[in-house]
Amino acid sequence: MEAAADQVDRTAYATWLMRMGDNTLILGHRLSEWCGHSPVLEEDIAMANTALDLIGQTQLWLGLAGEVEGAGRTADNLAYLRDASKFRNVLMVERPNGDFGQTLMRQFLFDAWHHAMLTELLTSTEERVREIAAKALKEVSYHLERSADLVIRLGDGSEESHARMQAALDDQWAYTGELSTPDEIDTATAAAGIAPDLAKVGTVWRQTVEEVLRAATLSVPDSTFAHQGGKSGRHTEHLGYILADMQFLQRAYPGAVW
Amino acid sequence: MYAQMVKSTGEGVKDLKEMSPEERAFQERIDRGEKIEPKEWMPEGYRKTLIRQIGQHAHSEIVGQLPEGNWITRAPTLERKAILLAKVQDEAGHGLYLYCAAETLGVSRDELLEKLHSGNMKYSSIFNYPTLTWADIGAIGWLVDGAAIMNQVPLQRTSYGPYSRAMIRICKEESFHQRQGYDIMMKMAKGTPEQKEMAQDALNRFWYPSLMMFGPSDKDSVHSAQSMAWKIKINTNDELRQKFVDQTVPQAEYLGLTIPDENLAWNEEKGGYDFSEPDWSEFYEVLKGNGPCNKERLGARVKAWEDGAWFREGLMAHAEKQSAAKLAAE
Numbered sequence A: 001m002e003a004a005a006d007q008v009d010r011t012a013y014a015t016w017l018m019r020m021g022d023n024t025l026i027l028g029h030r031l032s033e034w035c036g037h038s039p040v041l042e043e044d045i046a047m048a049n050t051a052l053d054l055i056g057q058t059q060l061w062l063g064l065a066g067e068v069e070g071a072g073r074t075a076d077n078l079a080y081l082r083d084a085s086k087f088r089n090v091l092m093v094e095r096p097n098g099d100f101g102q103t104l105m106r107q108f109l110f111d112a113w114h115h116a117m118l119t120e121l122l123t124s125t126e127e128r129v130r131e132i133a134a135k136a137l138k139e140v141s142y143h144l145e146r147s148a149d150l151v152i153r154l155g156d157g158s159e160e161s162h163a164r165m166q167a168a169l170d171d172q173w174a175y176t177g178e179l180s181t182p183d184e185i186d187t188a189t190a191a192a193g194i195a196p197d198l199a200k201v202g203t204v205w206r207q208t209v210e211e212v213l214r215a216a217t218l219s220v221p222d223s224t225f226a227h228q229g230g231k232s233g234r235h236t237e238h239l240g241y242i243l244a245d246m247q248f249l250q251r252a253y254p255g256a257v258w
Numbered sequence B: 001m002y003a004q005m006v007k008s009t010g011e012g013v014k015d016l017k018e019m020s021p022e023e024r025a026f027q028e029r030i031d032r033g034e035k036i037e038p039k040e041w042m043p044e045g046y047r048k049t050l051i052r053q054i055g056q057h058a059h060s061e062i063v064g065q066l067p068e069g070n071w072i073t074r075a076p077t078l079e080r081k082a083i084l085l086a087k088v089q090d091e092a093g094h095g096l097y098l099y100c101a102a103e104t105l106g107v108s109r110d111e112l113l114e115k116l117h118s119g120n121m122k123y124s125s126i127f128n129y130p131t132l133t134w135a136d137i138g139a140i141g142w143l144v145d146g147a148a149i150m151n152q153v154p155l156q157r158t159s160y161g162p163y164s165r166a167m168i169r170i171c172k173e174e175s176f177h178q179r180q181g182y183d184i185m186m187k188m189a190k191g192t193p194e195q196k197e198m199a200q201d202a203l204n205r206f207w208y209p210s211l212m213m214f215g216p217s218d219k220d221s222v223h224s225a226q227s228m229a230w231k232i233k234i235n236t237n238d239e240l241r242q243k244f245v246d247q248t249v250p251q252a253e254y255l256g257l258t259i260p261d262e263n264l265a266w267n268e269e270k271g272g273y274d275f276s277e278p279d280w281s282e283f284y285e286v287l288k289g290n291g292p293c294n295k296e297r298l299g300a301r302v303k304a305w306e307d308g309a310w311f312r313e314g315l316m317a318h319a320e321k322q323s324a325a326k327l328a329a330e
């Protein structure tokens, strides 16, 4: 690997990459559950499209994670053959979809973070990270534009849509803090210049979120409590079921080629 | 097909001499191979038959998301998951083009959906069969998209301009789908004994329902004769079914799979295969709502529509506020 990677513990680097890839994998999984079930045809298309982008990004992040780890694991191995406690996604993305408003609110809150994160990653010391970030950022810019627009229109829509979006925001809020709360992995990768200072990402995230929520006539919850755990492998009960679905064929027919 | 048993005027094809001057001019344009465009005069029967046909086709595309969507979360590799997501997204896009084509005939998408939800319009019988294993995703791409292509390639030449153009866009994507489906079947047929068993089982279950997609023989149907005169139907159901069987049998052989038909045999004289008819009583039961998944499929669509009402209303309310604000500012 390159110089920067030598300075940081490879395990920390690989773990950080898994966090990126697991977020996109699990969120992509959740979005794909809407296929054929969303409120209008255009949303079916948009949901599938976003899920597809996220799965594509997963292949890149987890592929690189496997290389950095150096144990010969592919992106598929990582996605299909790890158990829940080895997954490093934030809790937010594994929670059930709820109604379409909850799905959209989660998407907006995640997209705003994802966009800020990828923007910072354009100046990572690692070339491979910069490449993936540049590709992903093009897609995520569109995701954010779309989810922010829908949050605004539904927040400032009918009485019912407003109430649902506010309820969705209140419900998701305690799961947003984990995105921008640094731990030792974040600190180590930031010190090596691979990843940005998460607090900085958090500040940009907060600005975007406040601006959009204001336009949506929604009020930012004043609670600062944040659920933590996903990034270190302590998940909700929901992840096990996601994996039971996702990994079924690989587990039931080990070694088969599909 | 994606549009099965579409009724036309039911009156049989008029002779040119019996037609009004307008009707005759219209028929002559069609006979010359000209395209009919939305704003132009057309017989009421032509318009209504097209709405039924395009609407049913559109409904099939969107209901068709469900059986395949059933395996997206369980796709066995990231690549397969991405391919399947892209396919299902394409199908929704096909639905969109087709609803737009239908709208040019003076019917709204919401009206068509209302008819689907109330059971007054149908979608293809094939989507009422369950997807039980991953091989079914291969079989659907190979057989169901394969059968759709048989029908849709000739429809690229259909007389109604917007429908023809929708078909041209759709056909390009459908042939990808078929190749991808066949590729899944190939991997499984050449894979472990369990995979091969799943592949054969999928073929066993999807063979006859795929043959049913073309609809019962319509060589004596007045509806079909009128639709063919108007070039909104190009081939008879039997012609398309024969073409499909002739194309598919060698593909199954190449996979090393057996078509579940003891009567299947090459007929040198006709230059095609002889094969068994599907069980048409099963087909009529499926159309009546008694297929294995009718209730789930339609139920899922109705639930999506009803659960999404607040979403659609919210967007409308926002749009109204915006235009009111704009008006006030002027």
Ligand SMILES: [Fe+2]
Residues within 6 Å of the ligand: B061, B090, B091, B094, B170, B174
């Ligand atoms: Fe299609």
Ligand SMILES: [Fe+2]
Residues within 6 Å of the ligand: B091, B145, B173, B174, B177
């Ligand atoms: Fe297709």
